[in-house]
Amino acid sequence: MPSDEKIAIRNLSAWYGDFQALKNINMVIRDRSITAIIGPSGCGKSTFIRCINRLHELKRGAKVEGEVILDGRDVYKMDPVEVRSRMGMVFQRPNPFPNMSIYENVAIGLKLRGIKDKEYIDKVVRESLQKAALWEEVRDKLHELGTNLSGGQQQRLCIARAIATNPEVLLLDEPASALDPISTSKIEDLLVSLKKEYTIVIVTHNMQQAARIGDYTAFFLNGELIEYGKTTQVFENPRDRRTEEYITGRFG
Amino acid sequence: MEMAKTKLIKDKIFTIYCFISLSFAILPLIHIVGTTLVRGIKAVSLEFFISLPKPPGEVGGGIANAIEGSIILAALTMSFSIPVGILTAIYLSEYQDNWFRNLVRLLSDTFAGTPSIVAGVFAYSLIVRKFGFSAIAGAFALSILAIPTIVRSSEEALKLVPIDVREAGLSLGAEKWKVITKIVIRAARPGIITGILLALARIMGETAPLLFTAFGNPEFVRSPFEPVSALPLVIYVYATSPYPDWHQKAWGAALILMLMVLAINLAVKYKLRR
Ligand SMILES: Nc1ncnc2c1ncn2[C@@H]1O[C@H](COP(=O)(O)OP(=O)(O)OP(=O)(O)O)[C@@H](O)[C@H]1O
Numbered sequence: 001m002p003s004d005e006k007i008a009i010r011n012l013s014a015w016y017g018d019f020q021a022l023k024n025i026n027m028v029i030r031d032r033s034i035t036a037i038i039g040p041s042g043c044g045k046s047t048f049i050r051c052i053n054r055l056h057e058l059k060r061g062a063k064v065e066g067e068v069i070l071d072g073r074d075v076y077k078m079d080p081v082e083v084r085s086r087m088g089m090v091f092q093r094p095n096p097f098p099n100m101s102i103y104e105n106v107a108i109g110l111k112l113r114g115i116k117d118k119e120y121i122d123k124v125v126r127e128s129l130q131k132a133a134l135w136e137e138v139r140d141k142l143h144e145l146g147t148n149l150s151g152g153q154q155q156r157l158c159i160a161r162a163i164a165t166n167p168e169v170l171l172l173d174e175p176a177s178a179l180d181p182i183s184t185s186k187i188e189d190l191l192v193s194l195k196k197e198y199t200i201v202i203v204t205h206n207m208q209q210a211a212r213i214g215d216y217t218a219f220f221l222n223g224e225l226i227e228y229g230k231t232t233q234v235f236e237n238p239r240d241r242r243t244e245e246y247i248t249g250r251f252g
Numbered sequence: 253m254e255m256a257k258t259k260l261i262k263d264k265i266f267t268i269y270c271f272i273s274l275s276f277a278i279l280p281l282i283h284i285v286g287t288t289l290v291r292g293i294k295a296v297s298l299e300f301f302i303s304l305p306k307p308p309g310e311v312g313g314g315i316a317n318a319i320e321g322s323i324i325l326a327a328l329t330m331s332f333s334i335p336v337g338i339l340t341a342i343y344l345s346e347y348q349d350n351w352f353r354n355l356v357r358l359l360s361d362t363f364a365g366t367p368s369i370v371a372g373v374f375a376y377s378l379i380v381r382k383f384g385f386s387a388i389a390g391a392f393a394l395s396i397l398a399i400p401t402i403v404r405s406s407e408e409a410l411k412l413v414p415i416d417v418r419e420a421g422l423s424l425g426a427e428k429w430k431v432i433t434k435i436v437i438r439a440a441r442p443g444i445i446t447g448i449l450l451a452l453a454r455i456m457g458e459t460a461p462l463l464f465t466a467f468g469n470p471e472f473v474r475s476p477f478e479p480v481s482a483l484p485l486v487i488y489v490y491a492t493s494p495y496p497d498w499h500q501k502a503w504g505a506a507l508i509l510m511l512m513v514l515a516i517n518l519a520v521k522y523k524l525r526r
């Protein structure tokens with residue numbers, strides 16, 4: 001295995017009650033790259049990334065088998081709080097914390113870790129908002145409610161919140177699905193610039209988006225990983241017929 | 253054309269009908285508020301607020317002891333009921349289903365329907381019979397009434413906070429209890445505060461449970477272990493006394509109580525609108 005291996009997924013299966021949503025997934029996610037997860041609705045994309053940061057097991061009746069190895073250690077043998085503190089997550093729907101200002105939304109991750117140094121927090125809040133391409137729009141209203149921002153701004157706020165704690169891995173579940181093209185392209189630019197520092201896994205329904213920003217692409221179908229490789233290979237020269245059908249829109 | 257006319261008439265009749273019904277509902281209310289205002293205002297003076305009552309039959313004095321007592325009772329009740337109520341609500345809404353949780357919910361729902369006099373009897377047999385009348389005993393009885401209200405509204409408010417918010421908190425690498433106390437409670441705060449204020453408005457006006465717990469006291473109190481007076485108690489005692497001056501004071505106390513409860517309800521309205 002190349003040394004740029006960040007997360008290795010071994011024989012990962014996941015269930016909701018009796019329903020198996022993921023079937024024996026094996027793949028390696030590379031450090032400082034963007035891995036795009038594509039596949040039809042209900043194929044298990046969200047379940048997959050929620051298994052990586054151990055959110056899946058919180059659902060009622062949920063079960064996980066297999067290993068998710070982060071820098072050589074199985075996250076399922078680690079404290080889930082530690083696992084999640086090393087990974088940031090951005091959800092499909094923007095979910096800024098209610099009754100919290102823009103500033104507090106970004107600062108809360110640090111505060112929950114017991115960091116009190118006001119100057120340091122101020123600096124991190126500003127830098128995170130800058131990285132999330134939101135700073136210019138909110139610098140004069142940091143103390144207004146985060147939930148009062150527009151949908152696209154809220155999603156960028158959630159990205160700022162996720163990167164403020166400086167995680168190693170960023171998991172994004174269709175972060176741009178509810179956004180206009182301008183916000184979407186801002187977020188894409190942001191992700192491309194963030195991959196210098198982070199390992200990014202992004203679920204997307206948008207084929208062009210996967211092709212534009214993904215270094216690697218994984219195609220899921222009915223809980224199985226059908227194809228995984230360099231994005232150029234998956235898109236231009238898919239090995240599996242089903243991948244080709246999905247990518248060219250001739251699916252189902 | 254004819255059809256339209258009939259419709260218009262039916263509409264008018266309906267409006268008038270509504271208006272008459274409304275009057276039936278609202279006129280007594282206006283009458284009560286009006287009478288309390290007119291009669292109560294005559295009793296109100298500076299002395300009324302700051303001095304203690306004169307011995308029975310003598311004119312003058314005030315109800316400072318009752319105002320103090322009501323504040324002490326409210327403070328004691330709330331400082332006990334708010335943490336207990338919110339923590340119970342957190343337990344009910346944030347943790348897995350099990351038999352103990354169902355028991356807690358059953359208890360809380362049962363208490364929610366408790367007539368206030370029963371809460372008083374309960375406090376009487378549990379506390380007063382051993383330790384005598386006291387503010388603590390009164391606050392205990394009032395807490396039995398306040399806690400279920402706070403539990404219920406807090407639980408509702410917590411349940412309205414989307415799962416997404418909890419997951420986002422956990423995904424930041426925070427422990428569950430920190431996510432609850434720092435993020436989820438915060439999100440549910442308006443609903444929780446509303447519940448607290450409603451509970452407060454309710455206990456401020458309770459009389460029955462205080463009769464045999466807080467009991468009443470013509471003096472200021474120095475500790476929560478002494479019996480205390482309260483506005484509803486003075487209203488009850490003064491209104492049923494044979495002295496005209498006390499009758500007037502009862503109206504005055506009623507006015508103050510009414511204004512306090514009104515203020516709390518306005519606070520709730522304001523909170524809800526935001
Ligand atoms: N809480 C749940 N209980 C039961 N089944 C669930 C639950 N959540 C998801 N599933 C099922 O698991 C499968 C995978 O769901 P998942 O959310 O991972 O799909 P997805 O690929 O993210 O879909 P989408 O693109 O629509 O978001 C689906 O068949 C779904 O019905």
Ligand SMILES: [Mg+2]
Binds near residue numbers: 046047
């Ligand atoms: Mg999904």
